[in-house]
Amino acid sequence: MPITIVNSIASWILKKRFHQIELFLKYPNEVQNELLFNLLDFAKHTELGKKYDFASIKSYKTFTERVPIQNYDDWQDIIERSRQGERNLFWPTPIKWFAKSSGTTRSKSKFIPVSEESLEECHYAASKDLLSMYLNNNEDAQLFTGKSLRLGGSKQLYKEKGTSFGDLSAILIDNMPFWAEFSSTPSNKVSLMSDWEYKMQAIVNETINENVTSLAGVPSWMLVLLNNVLETSGKNNLFDVWPNLEVYFHGGVSFTPYKDQYKKLLPKSGFRYYEIYNASEGFFAIQDRNDSDELLLMLDYGVFYEFIPMEVYATPQEYAIPLNDVKLGKNYAIIITTNAGLWRYKIGDTVRFTSLNPYRIKISGRTKHHINVFGEELIIENAENAIKQVCKQTHSDIKDFTAAPIYMEGKEKGAHEWLIEFKTPPSNMDNFNKLFDDALKNLNSDYEAKRFNNITLKEPKINVARENLFYDWLKQNNKLGGQHKIPRLSNSRNYLEELLKMNT
Numbered sequence: 001m002p003i004t005i006v007n008s009i010a011s012w013i014l015k016k017r018f019h020q021i022e023l024f025l026k027y028p029n030e031v032q033n034e035l036l037f038n039l040l041d042f043a044k045h046t047e048l049g050k051k052y053d054f055a056s057i058k059s060y061k062t063f064t065e066r067v068p069i070q071n072y073d074d075w076q077d078i079i080e081r082s083r084q085g086e087r088n089l090f091w092p093t094p095i096k097w098f099a100k101s102s103g104t105t106r107s108k109s110k111f112i113p114v115s116e117e118s119l120e121e122c123h124y125a126a127s128k129d130l131l132s133m134y135l136n137n138n139e140d141a142q143l144f145t146g147k148s149l150r151l152g153g154s155k156q157l158y159k160e161k162g163t164s165f166g167d168l169s170a171i172l173i174d175n176m177p178f179w180a181e182f183s184s185t186p187s188n189k190v191s192l193m194s195d196w197e198y199k200m201q202a203i204v205n206e207t208i209n210e211n212v213t214s215l216a217g218v219p220s221w222m223l224v225l226l227n228n229v230l231e232t233s234g235k236n237n238l239f240d241v242w243p244n245l246e247v248y249f250h251g252g253v254s255f256t257p258y259k260d261q262y263k264k265l266l267p268k269s270g271f272r273y274y275e276i277y278n279a280s281e282g283f284f285a286i287q288d289r290n291d292s293d294e295l296l297l298m299l300d301y302g303v304f305y306e307f308i309p310m311e312v313y314a315t316p317q318e319y320a321i322p323l324n325d326v327k328l329g330k331n332y333a334i335i336i337t338t339n340a341g342l343w344r345y346k347i348g349d350t351v352r353f354t355s356l357n358p359y360r361i362k363i364s365g366r367t368k369h370h371i372n373v374f375g376e377e378l379i380i381e382n383a384e385n386a387i388k389q390v391c392k393q394t395h396s397d398i399k400d401f402t403a404a405p406i407y408m409e410g411k412e413k414g415a416h417e418w419l420i421e422f423k424t425p426p427s428n429m430d431n432f433n434k435l436f437d438d439a440l441k442n443l444n445s446d447y448e449a450k451r452f453n454n455i456t457l458k459e460p461k462i463n464v465a466r467e468n469l470f471y472d473w474l475k476q477n478n479k480l481g482g483q484h485k486i487p488r489l490s491n492s493r494n495y496l497e498e499l500l501k502m503n504t
Helices: 002-028 028-042 047-051 059-064 074-084 115-136 167-176 178-182 196-208 220-231 258-266 381-396 429-443 445-454 469-476 494-502
Strands: 098-104 107-116 147-151 158-159 163-164 212-217 245-251 270-281 281-284 294-297 303-309 331-338 345-356 359-366 396-408 415-424 462-465
Touching: 002 028, 028 281, 028 303, 028 331, 047 303, 059 345, 074 098, 074 163, 098 167, 098 359, 107 115, 115 167, 115 245, 115 281, 147 196, 163 167, 163 469, 167 303, 196 220, 196 303, 212 220, 212 415, 220 245, 220 258, 220 396, 258 381, 258 396, 270 294, 281 331, 345 462, 359 381, 381 396, 381 429, 396 469, 415 469, 429 445
Parallel strands: 098 163, 147 212, 212 245, 245 270, 415 462
Antiparallel strands: 098 107, 158 163, 270 281, 281 294, 294 359, 303 331, 331 345, 345 359, 396 415
């Protein structure tokens, strides 16, 4: 069958789903409410279902009164029992997979349950919806005349007690339908390689002569791969390697600090960027319009959403609200109940709503990855936007950064200490520092207040990182590739101190 016909058929099939999406766009709160009670009914005979008497819960109010909000540390013991093969604990169908991710205070790693339902109805459904939205917005798209270059995690799957664990991307790749592998590159064998550095070159070798029409992966690691492609090929930009490349689907970390670097690698005005919001716990939101920085919250993937206003997060007054009670512009921590058996679970992300009809969001940061030692409430969104502005003003580019507080000692006032690795450094670091401080003041009124006349905070201290410092730290800690990253903001100096020791 000619490739053009395959492209037309695939596009037609995917566009049909867009009509189903319109249902939750029209009735979002009804869809979410029905979903909650379907989840409760389905899991009423599980251990947790009996403990909280899911069968008698008939209102959202009763659900919130009976089922507590919890984080991974609260869930760890029952998840470990599930990993050892016990069934019907928090979800009625067998949990065969666990997505491994960075740990918590109690454990080195988290193991997030992935059910058959969440795999099919959430993760894979979202992948198809992403394509559906892109094709609906771009009638002339030719995605299926070529292949999608996917860049997943570096961990293989490991099996214990009849269950498997590994990076979410490894679980998805290992279980994907044959047609998905046919339209993707590199091969599953290369995608699942565990040695990240060897794998990067293997991906380059396997994809450089393919007809790649789209890219999918985390911006920081994809940038490393694409620079390797140019170095190996000797080409000036990626269109010289893949002339039919038309879109990059990205997620995992903010795209803001990297966007200008991508534009240099992909110098074509019509090239598209589409953001996704997914995690080990589920697939939550998709950019549904061209050239937008907002994400449509997906409401029919088996995920019920609640939100904690950040002004009460982790306080005795903490409370959660359903979707229909959120307000524009406020910062919320996300709570999810899912078709993998997570109940009122804190995923650690924060979002702001930019639209209530339909519900669109921007990811604003992490509940733990912020600096608030002096009442400044500095979040990742502030830091990334400030760095983007100042890099543009100083004609510089960054590769990575992290920051932590300098605590007050005696009469000595506090400050923020930054460690920034530049791809193209500014010509004058003192000027960069001043512009950066000013940008943070403009973006965050709490920071501005604490900086006024150095009342609480002195000017930031910026250290320039040596080349490949962050990469070397990740390698040393066996965290190369996939979703691994160093927290960009932290109330603790632990990460910063480790990196400063290596910065020689």
